[in-house]
Amino acid sequence: MTILLVILALAAGTYATRLAGVLLHDRLVLPERLRHLLPIAATTLLAALVATAVFTEAGRLAVGVARPLGVLAGAVLAWRRAPFVVVVVAAAGTAALLRLAGLP
Amino acid sequence: MASGLPAWAPLLMSVLVFAGGSQFLAVALMTGNPFAAVLGGMLINARHLPFGLALGGALGTSRFARFAGAHVVIDESTAFALAEPDPARRGRTFWAVGVAIFVTWNIGTVIGVLLGGAVGDPAAYGLDAAFPAGLLALLLPSLRDRATRAAALAGSLIAVVATPLLPAGLPVLAALLGVVAAVLLPTPAPAGEKADDVVQGGRPA
Numbered sequence: 001m002t003i004l005l006v007i008l009a010l011a012a013g014t015y016a017t018r019l020a021g022v023l024l025h026d027r028l029v030l031p032e033r034l035r036h037l038l039p040i041a042a043t044t045l046l047a048a049l050v051a052t053a054v055f056t057e058a059g060r061l062a063v064g065v066a067r068p069l070g071v072l073a074g075a076v077l078a079w080r081r082a083p084f085v086v087v088v089v090a091a092a093g094t095a096a097l098l099r100l101a102g103l104p
Numbered sequence: 105m106a107s108g109l110p111a112w113a114p115l116l117m118s119v120l121v122f123a124g125g126s127q128f129l130a131v132a133l134m135t136g137n138p139f140a141a142v143l144g145g146m147l148i149n150a151r152h153l154p155f156g157l158a159l160g161g162a163l164g165t166s167r168f169a170r171f172a173g174a175h176v177v178i179d180e181s182t183a184f185a186l187a188e189p190d191p192a193r194r195g196r197t198f199w200a201v202g203v204a205i206f207v208t209w210n211i212g213t214v215i216g217v218l219l220g221g222a223v224g225d226p227a228a229y230g231l232d233a234a235f236p237a238g239l240l241a242l243l244l245p246s247l248r249d250r251a252t253r254a255a256a257l258a259g260s261l262i263a264v265v266a267t268p269l270l271p272a273g274l275p276v277l278a279a280l281l282g283v284v285a286a287v288l289l290p291t292p293a294p295a296g297e298k299a300d301d302v303v304q305g306g307r308p309a
Contacts, residue, residue, distance in 0.1 A: 003113050006138045010130055010145045011120035017149055019174040021156020022163060026170075039186055040286050042158035043246045044259035045151045046183050046239060048279030051260035053236040056267040056275075067233045074237030078244050091237030095230030 064104040070095030109134065111217050118213040122175060122206060123149050129272060147273030154280070155182045161191065162198040176202025183242035251286035258282030 030038075054071050056062055074091030082090075109131060117127050126145035133141035155177050162185045163173035181202035188194040226232065247253045259282025266275035 002138050003109060003134055004116075006130060006134050006141050007113065007117045007120060009142045010117070010126065013142065013146045014121050014123055014126065014149045014152070015175060017146070018152045018156055018177045019171065021153040022159070022170050022174045022177065023156075024153075025157050025160035028157070037283055037286065038154070038158040038160075039246070040249075040252045040255050041154050041280055041283050042182060042186060043243055043252050044255045044279055044282050044286075045154060045276060046179060046243055047247075047256035048259045048263035048276045048282075049151075049179060050236045050240050050243070052263050052267055052275060053232070053239075055264045059272065060268055061264070066230070067227075067236075070230055070233030071237045071240065074233070075240050075244075078237075078241035084238065084241055087241045088234045088238045092230035092234040095233035096228065097230075099228060099230070 066095045066098035066103050069098055114213055114217055115210075118210050121145070121149075122209065123152070123178065124209075125149075125272070144272060147271065147277075150273065151276055152177050155179075158182070159185055159198065162194045164195055164199075173199065173202065176206050178202065178205060179239065180205050180242075183239055187242045187245050189245075251289050254289055255282045255284075255286035258285040 050071075054062075054068050057064075070091045070093075073094040074087045077090050078084075078087045113134070114127070114131060117130065121127055121130070123145075126148040129148060130141040130145045133144060156174065159177060159182060163169050163177075176199075181198050184201040185194050185198035188197045243256070247256060259279030262282055263275040263279040266278045269275075270278065
């Protein structure tokens with residue numbers, strides 16, 4: 001019962017958050033300068049997700065090198081305009097190979 | 105299930121909550137501290153509000169589009185949509201990615217529940233590098249803009265430094281402070297937003 005309640009509460013709260021953003025976009029009258037910052041804010045949040053996914057683990061700074069180097073390989077390929085799938089596979093493959101070689 | 109939850113719990117959560125990080129946190133905390141599971145999950149998911157603000161019209165104008173589309177406002181659909189400069193294609197991209205990931209994410213959860221620990225350690229396949237690399241690839245076009253790049257770099261630094269200090273979810277929200285960096289930079293000509301770096305005076309790509 002607790003499990004069901006937790007899931008329903010989290011689902012309702014999460015959906016409300018998402019809907020609030022979408023509906024506020026229609027209602028909110030912002031000066032152009034502030035409106036210009038909205039995509040910047042979203043990109044900043046996504047960049048922070050990338051950074052924490054690369055450099056942290058379970059609430060701590062991560063010490064491994066395989067993941068950062070894998071992501072770096074993917075980033076270089078993306079920079080060279082490689083297709084998205086190539087970027088993702090190369091990042092995973094590089095990290096996997098480095099771990100196979102014994103790197104953390 | 106390693107967590108000792110009934111099989112329907114992760115399945116129901118994947119369909120209704122549909123946000124990875126908060127689902128893992130909720131599974132970990134659900135039986136021990138249900139309030140922390142809900143509040144912690146909401147904290148991790150708070151970033152979806154600014155996502156919705158930024159996406160705006162990409163969902164479509166109809167009532168149905170906005171209420172149904174809100175459920176597939178996730179990291180990936182936001183990143184793919186924002187990487188698309190053309191407004192018409194931005195909407196199609198948002199929906200295509202949102203629906204595709206909703207389907208695959210839930211199929212993946214079913215497979216995960218069926219296989220349990222049999223899959224082994226995802227890190228051995230380098231899967232932990234795949235998500236950030238893919239997301240970064242999507243952000244690269246936006247990062248060509250000088251102000252965006254400054255905000256993203258500052259925000260990333262803040263989030264990483266804050267991770268050992270703050271509960272899950274807050275470090276990424278704290279990254280919003282990085283937007284100040286974009287405000288402090290002298291504003292480039294707004295008309296040239298999608299123009300080449302050279303025009304904006306940025307470093308060449």
